[in-house]
Amino acid sequence: MYLSPISGARGTMSSGWNRREVLTTLGSSAAAAVCAPPVSALAWWQPSPASALECLQPGPSGFPLKPAVTGFPLESAVTGFRAAAAGARGLVPTGIMRDAYLHLIDGIVRFFVSAQDARGAIIDPYEQKERQYSTPAFALAGATLCAAKPDPALLAAVVKAMQASCADLADGKAADGHADFFTVLLMHADRILAPLAGEAASAAWRRDLGRIVPEKIYRRQPTDKTINNWNLVAVAGEWMRTRAGLGVSESWIEASLERQMPLFTDCGMYRDPNDPMAYDHFARLWALDLMDEAYHGAQAAALETILERGAWASLLMQSPWGELPCGGRSAHHQWNEAEQAVTYESFARRFMARGDRLAARACKRAAHLATSSIRRWIRPSGELWVVKNRMDPRRRHGYESYSFHSQYNLLTAAMLAIAWARADDTIAEGPCPGDTGGFVVTLQPAFHKVVANAGGTYVEIDTGADAHYNPTGLLRVHHRDVPPETLSDGVSPAVSYTVPSKPERSLALGPAWRDRAGTWHALAEHAGADLDPAAVTPISVTAARVEFEIVYRGRLRGGATSVVERVTITPGRVDISHRVEGDVDAVRHYWPFLVTDGDTPSTVSTRGATASVTRGGGTIEFTALTPGAAVSRLGVSLPCRNGFMDGFVSETPERTTASQLTLRRS
Secondary structure: OOOOOOEEOOEEOOOOOOHHHHHHHHHHOOOEEEOOOOOOOOOOOOOOOOOHHHHOOEOOOOOEOOOOOOOOOOHHHHHHHHHHHHOOOOOOOOOOOOHHHHHHHHHHHHHHHOOEOOOOOEEOOOOOOEOOOHHHHHHHHHHHHHHHOOOHHHHHHHHHHHHHHHHHHHOOOOHHHOHHHHHHHHHHHHHHHHHHHOHHHHHHHHHHHHOOOHHHHOOOOOOOOOOOHHHHHHHHHHHHHHHOOOOOOHHHHHHHHHHHHHHEOOOOOEOOOOOOHHHHHHHHHHHHHHHHOOOOOOOHHHHHHHHHHHHHHHHHHOOOOOOOOOOOOOOOEOHHHHHHHHHHHHHHHHHHHOOOHHHHHHHHHHHHHHHHHHHOOEOOOOOEOOEOOOOOHHHOOOOOOOOOHHHHHHHHHHHHHHHHHHOOOOOOOOOOHHHHEEEEEEEOOOOOEEEEEEOOEEEEEEOOOOOOOOOOEEEEEEEOOEOHHHHOOOEOOOOOOOOOOOOOOOEOEEEEEEOOOOOEEEHHHOOHHHEOOOEEEEEEEOOOOEEEEEEEOEOOOOOEEEEEEEEEEEOOEEEEEEEEEEOOOEEEEEEEEEEEOOOOEOEEEEEOOEEEEEEOOEEEEEEEOOOOOOEEEOOOOEEEOOEEEEEEEEEEOOOEEEEEEEEEEO
8 A cells, every 4th residue: 555655853754654654643733731620612624433543544545544543632722822811901992993904905915016027927036036936926915905996007917917817827837847826826916916917818818728738737737746735835826726717627626535535633733744844734724725615525523623723733833022933945935924824813703603713803803913023024125024124135044945026025915905805894902822821832743843822921841842943942932022033043153044154053941061071062952853742741731820840861972862842831931941951061051042043133231140031121131040050142143044043152061051031010
């Protein structure tokens, strides 16, 4: 039996894996979550009473179907959040309404309309060429603006973009070979634009849309050896095209979805190669779009449950600042928050329709927090910094090789256009998990993350990093009183995203130890391939206090046999200790912080056992709790997604080191 490859924390699954390994990856990949005592809140899709092993059988095309499982690993966290939200008081409204989406879209579209060529394509101002799906994304975003407020000049530009994109797609000439992303954007645009443009114009581009043959046009096919998010985006577009009478693609859609289903975990998260957090949500966004467009095929019932689980997983992992968790490819890009806005606006409607006001209002606030995050990154020229730093876009700082100023600005705008279409201003905000906390979410081995929150103080830990993007260790501490980028990621010398020069060292909040030869070794420099899946044990979990322990083992260097990490979170404070076991003779504690985002430097001070970093009216204070430990500044400038990082360090001859972080307004 051929097994669909699923890339995980420790490598890529191939046909050489046995069934036990497959079931471990699919079943335990997802998570454990602890908070209040579990109460049955959600039921999982159970196609038959057969065991999970029996259910891992080939479907009609020979690929495995999703195995049945019996429990939602995050059910207790959802139940605990509901209890905390019901008693929450003093929530400060975001002030966001539906028109906020139009404001963001307008700034982006107005900037890029001047970059349109005579044919209608959007030309990237820095690349001097059309990039990927910039033009169809412009068509959708611009059509939304024209529908909200008539603008003949803009309408003419949008119609040109629509015509050029549809012709290029049908002719197999999609920019950079990204046809898989065109159709869904164009079908959303068609619905809005056709009544505005008139029958003659719409008939022409619809003829082109009717010429699409999915087996020939798209790069990712259900018959491919490996499959990823591209195919799911194309599925959403093909369903809309078929539903509109412009194609007949049901068999291709069903074959594709059969391949896609094993890539969803029990938590409803999507496993794109190497488990990037951004593409988990990206893939689910288009699967949700499929369902919102009334897909009713063979996988509909399963997808409904999977996507609701995924929405809850994302809610629990959202930062109090509205940010998607970092980790892997395309982290810290503005579209990370735009995709959240789409998901949460959609689920706000869904929950409200079934009378679940608490969940609906939580989703509404989560959508608004994500939108507020994007608003922090508007450039003076109206469009966005693509990545959450303020470097000159020409430098591409923090960009992936495939990140461009045009396509990722316009993808953000297109997603916000869909969020605007889904938004319902009659649904009020209510507390969301980022506000209340009271849970620990453990994703092991897939995604290799721990996310915890107590009273709005949020921590994200990578327990086995992909060193091309992140170090292992505590990456993120967020609190509403402190700008999030102050401590929002770490540093790895193996980064594959664009930086001026490779960092000389790894840096995350965590320990280092000295071997008997005098060489220092940091937990941060151990990638996922070096480590066993972390053992995570919640100790005490309430809305006001969360405590848990993580044990790292594996191929630790420098004489260490294990690292035991204890984290306690209370509102505005994080206490953390590390015990290094093995043949070591000293231990250090590192605390990274952002030096500059490319525009504004941090204010930094050290005094005795305490150091502090102040940015934007908020301060993180680091205090070494180990007796006799003094704090010093590393004095480095290491490139990261958000700009450049430095760090503090304390040292002890003992094997245990402890520190405290407090977060407050300056």
